[in-house]
Amino acid sequence: MTEAPPVYLDHAATTPVDPAVVEVMMRWLSGADAMGNxxxxxxxxxxxxxxxxxxxxQQVAALVGAEPEGIVWTSGATEANNLALLGAVRFAMKRGRGRHLVSCRTEHKAVLEACAALEREGAEVTLLDPAPDGSLCPGRVLDAVRDDTVLVSLMHVNNETGVIHDIAAIADTLRSCPVLFHVDAAQSAGRLPLAVADWGVDMVSLSAHKLYGPKGVGALYVRPRPRLRIEPLAYGGGQERGMRPGTLATHQxxxxxxACALAAERIDTDSAHLLAMRRRLWDRLSEAGGVVLHGRWDGAPHxxxxxxxxxxxxxxxxELEDAVAISTGSACASADATPSHVLRAMGVPDTLVISSFRFSLGRTTRAEDVDRVxxxxxxxxxxxxxxxxxRGEEGGEIGTEARQGNAAVSAGSKVLQ
Ligand SMILES: Cc1ncc(COP(=O)(O)O)c(C=O)c1O
Known part of the structure; x- marks a missing residue:
């Protein structure tokens, strides 16, 4: 009897492409009238x-509640994050309009490394520490804003823990300040409702391959009214309002x-399914005792x-290799094998960080997959x-600590049975 292939529970790293998406891409790759620029x-x-x-x-904008003319195509959320941060801060610095930005230690490396690059160019960065459960209080964001702050950049859903930042509340708090607010929504688009224009967010990063679309394409929403100006990362034929030149990849x-249109149609059913599968996985895993939930139970459902x-x-x-495809350590399918900066920023001890796993569920995950895993x-x-x-190693302590932490499931890094 042949072994079943490992169950794919790494949907936060990337999702399989929806067959209908493949079909439309093929039509724009090889259709009789598809050759045009x-x-x-x-x-x-x-x-x-x-x-x-x-x-x-229009389809992308509709999913996130934005104006279509604000959508600028990119190669993914990494490029979108870089364009947002480098573009906005360089624009301001060149004009003497400030050089400070605020972000958080649990952000994706595409934001943290862009911050580091800006520091090398003379910008100043404040990285906020999250609470132990990974959350961030809007008041702390406001407190970090200075007279020379250009930009606040925060993710909507954390890619490692699923913790949700309350973007509407943070945007509201920042409304009184003349600072730009950028949100990395790579993990939330298609999974949580977004209302970008209503929230008054200035820039939003999106990625197709996190929502059953192809790899290598994404978007940065740049508020069109009043017009927000940023420095492009490259120069060329003026496409995408001059912010991201180059021939557009029609099929991508x-x-x-x-993918966005399908996500908009399915967001409620997907969410209910993911929540049920996550609950099932947690219930079964926690039977082992000594199992610690990182983040919050009210996080993103996947x-x-x-x-x-x-x-x-x-x-x-x-042990798990043949049964399940998941992420460990630095979770985003990264080439970087250092212990997760996200869990460390939440105060999780290194010994536990290196025995932590991210299970991320998808539309096609079945109850029997969860049970097998x-x-x-x-x-x-x-x-x-x-x-x-x-061998007398740390396994002996499990029972005691697990009993101590047998409380609510909502707090970060609590030991749960
Ligand atoms: C929150 C977040 N931001 C940015 C990225 C980078 O996205 P992309 O792979 O489209 O460059 C990812 C995924 O890797 C992510 O999870």
């Missing part, structure tokens, strides 16, 4: 491609557009980040803990 408005081929791009712009963009006490993460990873984890934990108990 969307900038070639002088013939029907170019105009056809331009119409596909504009339809996608059409794919992202359809992410469950847990630490397993009394085992070495790498050993458990090896949980069975493998419990089996692996039993084996590894029995070894460490024999």
């Amino acid at each position: 969307p900038s070639s408005r002088g013939h029907c081929y170019g105009r056809g491609a331009a119409a596909a791009v504009e339809k996608a712009r 963009i059409a794919g992202m557009g359809l 992410i469950l980040n847990v630490g397993f006490q009394g085992v070495h993460g790498e050993a458990l990873e090896t 949980a069975r493998s984890v419990l089996q692996g934990l039993r084996r590894l803990r029995s070894f460490s108990a024999v």
Whole structure:
């Protein structure tokens, strides 16, 4: 009998492409009238491609509650984050309008590294510490704003823990200050309702491959009215209001557009399904005892980040290899194998950080997948803990600590049964 392939529970790293999205992409790659450059408005081929791009712009904007003319196509959320931060701060610094930005230690590296690059150019960065449960109080964001602050950049949903920042409340708090507010919504778009224009957010980063679209395409929403000006990262033919020049990839963009339209249709059903699967996974995993939830129970429905006490993460990873595809350590399918900066910023001790795993669920995750994964984890934990108990290692402490923390599921890094 052949082994079933590992269950894919790494949807926060990337999602499978929806078959309908593949179909629309193929149509714009190889269809009889698909060869036009969307900038070639002088013939029907170019105009056809331009119409596909504009339809996608509407679809993306509709998903996040933004004006379509604010959508600027990028290669993904990494580029969108860089364009937002470098673009806004460089624009202000050149004109002597400030050089300070505020962000948080739990942000994605695409924001943190852009902050570091700006520091090398003379900007000053305040990185806020989150609460132990990963949350951030809007008042603390406001307190960090100075007279020379140009930009506040915060993510909506954390990619490792699923913790949600209350973007509407933070935007409201910042309304009285002349600062720009950028939100990395790569993990939230399609999973939580967004109301970008109503919230008064200035820039928002999006990525297609997190919502069943293709890799290599994303968008930065840049508030069109009143017009927000940023420095481009590159110079060329003036596409995308001069903010992101270069020939537009019609097939990628059409794919992202359809993925957003499908996500908008399915957001309620997807969310209910993900919540049920996450609850099921938690219930089964916590039977092991010594299982710690990182983050908050009211986080995004697709992410469950847990630490397993009394085992070495790498050993458990090896045990699970054939059963499940998940992320450990620096979770975003990264090439960087250092312990998670997110969990560390939340005060999780390194010993637990390295035995923590992010399970991220998707539209097609079934109850039997969850059960199979949980069975493998419990089996692996039993084996590894029995070894460490024999050797007198930390496994022995599990029971005590687990009992102490047998409380609410909502707080960060609590030990839960
Ligand atoms: C919150 C967040 N921001 C940014 C990114 C980068 O997105 P992309 O892969 O589209 O560059 C990711 C995923 O890797 C993410 O989860």
